[in-house]
Amino acid sequence: MKKYSTSILALVLLAGAIMLAGSFPSRLACEAQAASSVYHGNRNSHIFHQPACRYFNCKNCTVVFSSREQALNAGFRPCKICKP
CATH class of the missing domain: 1.20.5 (Single alpha-helices involved in coiled-coils or other helix-helix interfaces)
Incomplete structure (x- = not known):
């Protein structure tokens, strides 16, 4: 060597x-x-999205959640595309 x-x-x-x-x-x-993420929920479909999702700013995504748990407790389900 x-x-x-x-x-x-x-x-x-x-x-x-x-x-x-x-x-x-x-x-x-x-x-x-x-913990600091904001999620948008679609008031019609009851699906919530994370900020990186292409559906985050859809016209029906007017419900705002401060945590994933808050969205789940409100009866929303996670988006199958962004998987928050």
Whole structure:
């Protein structure tokens, strides 16, 4: 084995660790995002959507929920496309 291979291996491992650390959000960040999400419910179909859904701003989506549990307790079901 050559003398410089250990240095290269260390740099590759360090770069990999940096990439992994930046690509996976922490569990706390995911829970905070889920807790602060707003859901829109369709008053006719009783289906609720998350903000990224293409149906989030439909003309009948006038019911606003601050949590997934609130929408479920109101009798709305999750959208089968965005799966909130």
